[in-house]
Amino acid sequence: MAATISGDGSVVFDRVQKSYDGEILVVKDLNLRIEKGEFVTMLGPSGSGKSTCLMMLAGFETATHGDILLGGRPINNIPPHKRGIGMVFQNYALFPHMTVGENLSFPLEVRKMGKDEREAKVKRALDMVQMIDFIDRRPAQLSGGQQQRIALARALVFDAELVLMDEPLGALDKQLREHMQYEIKHIHENLGITVVYVTHDQSEALTMSDRVAVFDDGIIQQLSTPSVLYEKPENAFVAQFIGENNTLMGTVQSVKGKMATVKLDSGAVMDALAVNCGESGSRTTLSIRPERVTVGGKATKSSADAKVLELIYLGDHIRCRMNVHGNDDFIVKVPNAADHTHLQVGETTTVSWGKEDCRALDA
Amino acid sequence: MTDATTDTNDGMALAADGTPLKRRLAQALFRSKLRALGLVTPLLLLIFFAFLVPILVFLTRGIHNDTFEVHMPSVSVELGQWDTTSEPTEAMYAALAADLILAKETKTIGKVASRVNRELSGTRSLFTKSARKAKKLEAPFKESLVALNKKWGDIEVWKALTIASKSWTPAYLASAVDLKYNADGSFERKSEERRIHLKLFARTLEISVIVTVMGLLLGYPIAFLLSTLPARTSNLLLILVLLPFWTSLLVRTTAWIAMLQSQGVLNDLFVVFGLAADEDRFSLIYNKTGTLIAMTHILLPFMILPLYSVMKTIPPTYVRAAKSMGASDWTAFWRVYFPQSIPGIGAGGILVFILAISFYITPALVGGEDGTMISNFIDFHMRKSLNWSLAAAMGGVLLTIVLFLYYLYDKIVGIDNMKLG
Structure with a gap:
């Protein structure tokens, strides 16, 4: 459309800052480049600045400093209705006084599109989310999941190159949410649009995204693909926020190449992969994923004595809470294999891991 | 089905003991409904006696005014039989004379006078003066009343009396919308300067x-x-x-x-x-x-x-x-x-x-x-x-x-x- 400028759908945040009160920066120096056709998720706890970034991109908030570029053009001074960005809101924001068909037709009407063209596009968009039978219903007559589909169709109906989604699945139950995750992902793949998705649900982010930007305290802590994010977190926040994580606190004794030797607070000495731990003498957090820990094995510099505190039977695996070097919440997942180790509460055993799986991060 | 509720042949749901579920539910809700009613009763009574009843009573005044009929009973009966066009009969005059004496004695002549005066202005004094001398009237009453005041011979006065004698009357409602109610039961628009x-x-x-x-x-x-x-x-x-x-x-x-x-x-x-x-x-x-x-x-x-x-x-x-x-x-x-x-x-x-x-x-x-x-x-x-x-x-x-x-x-x-x- 001539009236809109979403262009090829690529987005650039260039040194963007945002403050509401002139005292606190809720977004600090944001630099982010989103390519055409990418699915990028902004993930973070509430108050981390991720929604503010989305609102700046949509045009409902203005950046205090820096430029936002859409399709290569700065959009700071372009009002929201001229940006041509599709948006799915948290509570769907379907207009209650209009039917489903009128809701979808609305963005086409304001673009002064002819009646026939409108009807064709509305029908196509509803077909895409399998909701064509509901065209004459009012939003109040639909379930949450159905409303969600309509909101999605409405954001797509005017062929935006860029679609923003602000926690669109937050109000759905777990099963429906997972189903919709796949559906949104498939629509994204089929249409080749750029999607910027905001959520605080890490499994949602990992399932759907090409890349995930983990937000905390107004800055992007790490921006990478889901697998890198999970397997190679760069700092303690990301390690803690994405997936389950065991931490042991200590002080760096020496760093040799990629490996560091860390003296734990309990006095034991460990080998760990030096990721983000600073030089010798600095405090560090050792991060070990529960599924990378094995029970039993010989005592090395990548093992520890563990006292079993609690066993939870979960069918496919047994979740085992242990005390390891003073940490009472050290979790180990024991697969329910035919020959798995049978642990007893109160028993003391050894836990071990590969030394690359123990990552020394910032404290 | 050994369910707590079962469908009988006529499709009515039954409770466990066989009574219709609807009745059981009504019984269960009865106490709480009663309590709710008890709480709103004072307000309902207040609204009913201090608001609804007075309003309804007052609104009926708009279609009902029995001043004339109560205080002038005999002539009211006679007027009810009159065709409003022929000459008033001697019986009507006699009844009027009797009622004037009655109204004078019960000191209600003032009320009656103002009631009739609303229908035909200038008749107030006709009533009060005539009532004062009513005791001296003798038969034939037609001649003696007209002699007392020649207005009694005017048929318009008698039409006004007829209108006033009807207790249930649309006259006020008609007047409220600028219509004039006539003695013969017809309506006409009021004169231009009276349409307010x-x-x-x-x-x-x-x-x-x-x-x-x-x-x-x-x-x-x-x-x-x-x-x-x-x-x-x-x-x-x-x-x-x-x-x-x-x-x-x-x-x-x-x-x-x-x-x-x-x-x-x-x-x-x-x-x-x-x-x-x-x-x-x-x-x-x-x-x-x-x-x-x-x-x-x-x-x-x-x-x-x-x-x-x-x-x-x-x-x-x-x-x-x-x-x-x-x-x-x-x-x-x-x-x-x-x-x-x-x-x-x-x-x-x-x-x-x-x-x-x-x-x-x-x-x-x-x-x-x-x-x-x-x-x-x-x-x-x-x-x-x-x-x-x-x-x-x-x-x-x-x-x-x-x-x-x-x-x-x-x-x-x-x-x-x-x-x-």
Whole structure:
């Protein structure tokens, strides 16, 4: 459309800052480049600045400093209705006084599109989310999941190159949410649009995204693909926020190449992969994923004595809470294999891991 | 099926012991319903005896006035058989003479005289004077009564008596809508200079509609502002909106007199700024303009509050969603925000309109000649002319108009589509 400028759908945040009160920066120096056709998720706890970034991109908030570029053009001074960005809101924001068909037709009407063209596009968009039978219903007559589909169709109906989604699945139950995750992902793949998705649900982010930007305290802590994010977190926040994580606190004794030797607070000495731990003498957090820990094995510099505190039977695996070097919440997942180790509460055993799986991060 | 509820042949659900489920449910709910009823009983009784009954009793006065029939019983019977065109008979005159003596003795002749005087002016003294001398009358009564006062021979007097003798009468209602009820049961329009009520009803409706529309135009932006501002600021502004309620209606109206009169604040300002000549000031009060300004101001909070309570429930994401889809500010407002605020407009509009149509104090104080409303006339008949029956009839007509408009509103907009908060 001539009236809109979403262009090829690529987005650039260039040194963007945002403050509401002139005292606190809720977004600090944001630099982010989103390519055409990418699915990028902004993930973070509430108050981390991720929604503010989305609102700046949509045009409902203005950046205090820096430029936002859409399709290569700065959009700071372009009002929201001229940006041509599709948006799915948290509570769907379907207009209650209009039917489903009128809701979808609305963005086409304001673009002064002819009646026939409108009807064709509305029908196509509803077909895409399998909701064509509901065209004459009012939003109040639909379930949450159905409303969600309509909101999605409405954001797509005017062929935006860029679609923003602000926690669109937050109000759905777990099963429906997972189903919709796949559906949104498939629509994204089929249409080749750029999607910027905001959520605080890490499994949602990992399932759907090409890349995930983990937000905390107004800055992007790490921006990478889901697998890198999970397997190679760069700092303690990301390690803690994405997936389950065991931490042991200590002080760096020496760093040799990629490996560091860390003296734990309990006095034991460990080998760990030096990721983000600073030089010798600095405090560090050792991060070990529960599924990378094995029970039993010989005592090395990548093992520890563990006292079993609690066993939870979960069918496919047994979740085992242990005390390891003073940490009472050290979790180990024991697969329910035919020959798995049978642990007893109160028993003391050894836990071990590969030394690359123990990552020394910032404290 | 060994379920607690089972379907019998006729499809009625049964409870575990075989009684119909509906009856069981009613029994279970009976106690709580009884308790609820007990709690609202005092209010229901108060409304019934202090509000509904008096109103109904008073409204019946508009169609029922038995002053004449009670105090002049014999002649009333005779008048009931009269065809209203032939000469009055001797029997009628005899009955009249007897009733005059009776009324004189029971000291009710004054009431009867004023009742008949309403139908035909100038008959008051005819009654009072004749009653004084009624004891001396002798048969044939026709000749002696006409000799006493030749008006008794006038057939128009007898027609007036006939109208007054009917206790259940449409005369007052007819009078309230500028019709004249004749002794033979027909209606005709009153003479040109006596047709005042319909004009007054029309003016009352006109003023009410203008006040409602003005209130909407002024109140909508304020309510919108209130609903969008942060809570602290909006609460402060809301107090300012409610502030007028803390002063009496009389004080607010009087304040407008000080503001609007020809030597008042506003006119002084106009003169200072050269908008009006000192000797040719605007007449802003004691006319329709004054009534409109003062009533709009006084009724504004009743428009703002329902609007505000509805607008507060409209999430800002709707307008944002509309804009994200390419709607300009105006389109987003008109197509998305405004339709959702209609329940507030309906509630505020009805509230202000119904209050305005029966407004009394303000038009009485600032209305002057062309700014008075129907309620001022009802008051006039209640307190000055003491024609309570006409007052009741006018009140009845006003009530009917309001109910009819309410019905229209329900048909066009739908009463469920109204939210007061």
